[in-house]
Amino acid sequence: MSVETAAAEAMTPIMAFALVGALGVGSQWLAWRLRLPAIVLMLAAGLIVGPATGIFDPSRDIGPLMSPMISVAVAIILFEGGMTLNKRSLSDAATGVRRLVFIGAPLGWLTSAIALHYAAGLDWETSAVFGGIMIVTGPTVIAPLLRTARLQKRPANLLQWEAILNDPIGALAAVLAFEFVVVRHSAAEADGATLGFILGLGFAIVFGLACGFGIAVAFRRAYVPEYMKVPVLFTVLLGCFAVSETLLHESGLLAVTLMGVVVANAKLQSYEELRRFKEHATILLVSGVFILLAANLDFDTLARLDWTALLFILSVILIARPLTVMTSLAFSGVPIKERVLVALTGPRGVVLVAVAGLFGERLQSMGLEDGALVGPLAFALVAATVVLHGFTLGPLARALGLSGSGAAGVIIVGGSRWTTALGEAVDRAGVPVLVADPNHVNLRLARTAGLPTFMGDILSEAAEDRLEWVGYQTVVAATDNDAYNTLVATDLGPEFGRNQTYQVQREKSEIANYTLPTTLGGMQFGPEKTRRALDDMIEEGWTFRVTKLSEEFTFEDWRNRRPDAHVIAYVPAGEGPVFVRKDEQVKATAGVQIISMLPPGTLEGEASKKRPHLPDDLPDRAGAGERKGETPKDKGNQPAKS
Helix, strand or coil: CCHHHHHHHHCCHHHHHHHHHHHHHHHHHHHHHHCCCHHHHHHHHHHHHHHHCCCCCHHHHCHHHHHHHHHHHHHHHHHHHHHCCCHHHHHCCCHHHHHHHHCHHHHHHHHHHHHHHHCCCCCHHHHHHHHHHCCCCCHHHHHHHHHHHCECHHHHHHHHHHHHHHHHHHHHHHHHHHHHHHHHHHCCCHHHHHHHHHHHHHHHHHHHHHHHHHHHHHHHCCCCCHHHHHHHHHHHHHHHHHHHHHHCCCHHHHHHHHHHHHHHCCCCCCHHHHHHHHHHHHHHHHHHHHHHHHHCCCHHHHCCCCHHHHHHHHHHHHHHHHHHHHHHCCCCCCCHHHHHHHHCCCCCCHHHHHHHHHHHHHHHHCCCHHHHHHHHHHHHHHHHHHHHHHHHHHHHHHHCCCECCCCCEEEEECCCHHHHHHHHHHHHCCCCEEEEECCCCCCHHHHHCCCCEEECCCCCHHHHHHCCHHHEEEEEECCCCHHHHHHHHHHHHHHHCHHHEEECCCCCCCCHHHCCCCCCCCECCCCCCCHHHHHHHHHHCCEEEEEECCCCCCHHHHHHHCCCCEEEEEECCCCCCEECCCHHHCCCCCCCEEEEEECCCHHHHHHHCCCCCCCCCCCEECCCCCCCCCCCCCHHHCCCCC
């Protein structure tokens, strides 16, 4: 019995669904652990269990449910894209971002279609549909690349916001082009077909907007209880898609995208919960769709990709993308180096593959043979661009002088003596730091110390718009208000990760009414002291110290010399700090820097003692002004002030 036959007998629809979920989510988790693009691992997983081994064949194991499943999943993905397009983000965007959207999107559509026609050899109709999808540069791919590359603020914002804003625009372009192709191939009479197309398209637009406004009104007027808002949103989304699809094929994608745009601009108080829903749903659906599309490929189709596919990929990367970006940003005031970086960076992501696979099947069913090449070409383009830009974005940015600090930054919420001293220590370790506080008086010490500051609520819309969040990976909530610290850590935890969100020790209350739940807030670190107690320690003479370990000077050596010191964090080479509570949590290898607090008089006591067995240049480093002769702060390593 062959492997394919055994798999066909053993694989039930339930097993198939479980396998898709395990492969999709497992690939994303493994990519996170290995710091690799998730899309590459999902591609490999789908190809291995699909055409390579025959263990899983979606058409065989899922059957007729596969096509509607992918259609609904893509509809939800496009709804998520629509929810990222809000007027505030667009109006506050820089001139370069607006040019990339309003000029770059249609120009990218045109150049991509030309590349598909002349390089890949596709007919103009297929090229027009596929070219619209190629506007999408993949926000789910750009974000991890930016976190790794650590670009300066402006080029990072150009790439990030272009990806977010062009995501729904590319989907709309593909839908409109596809509707035009449908009219040409399915209408017996052009006039009647054109009228039907216009009416169907008009209904999709009106119905999508109406569904969005209806959700906004119902949620704002409390017609729907809180616990039912996500289920109601999901049900209305499916209904909007189904009704529009019934009247005009594929118009449902346009309707749900517009519905998402309306919900994004409605300023609903429940928007955060809805945003969490769309993020979680999108991760699951993107994983599932990608595995299904990869597993459904066959080597006969992939074998049709010859040298023209390579020519197509090269023309997109080296001609279409640079031409689009350089033309869009001409005379925009964006420096030439930043234009070059953006022009040579255009990774495509999961949405491109999912939507391309769907439209490819539709085009093929209409008699356009080139539709069979859309899916394989999309896979080839995504794999090539993700791998290429994943390995070249950082070096290219450094070569152009557009790379930020090598380590991910830290946001310290709350200005005080202790947070200022902590910020100075983090800065001396070569890590960007930002001190935020809504009270300008509390930031006086941080400004005097030369630390970048943000005056305002870290949870405000102003902070979301003005701060370069991609440059930070850790948040330390250290105000004198336990409730606010807990709110900050709880709200930012999903964005930064619970293991990268910290807060100082809470005040212990004997009254149950004032005790905050332990399930809320961030992780504890350092000495078990409240913020006020930590400020008192600075007043008593405690100082921060940064020590770099080596093969000769290990963590055990440091602890023997500093038995009374409190370890606050350790900084691996080229990475951000990890805050800890105990010595056992420190991964002390050579090159790691230890940030610690020393008791009063430690440095003076060491200076007065003669230790011939110790080198003159101690591995510890104190801040400028702590002691005469200590290593000064490196001003050239300061990040730009807010």
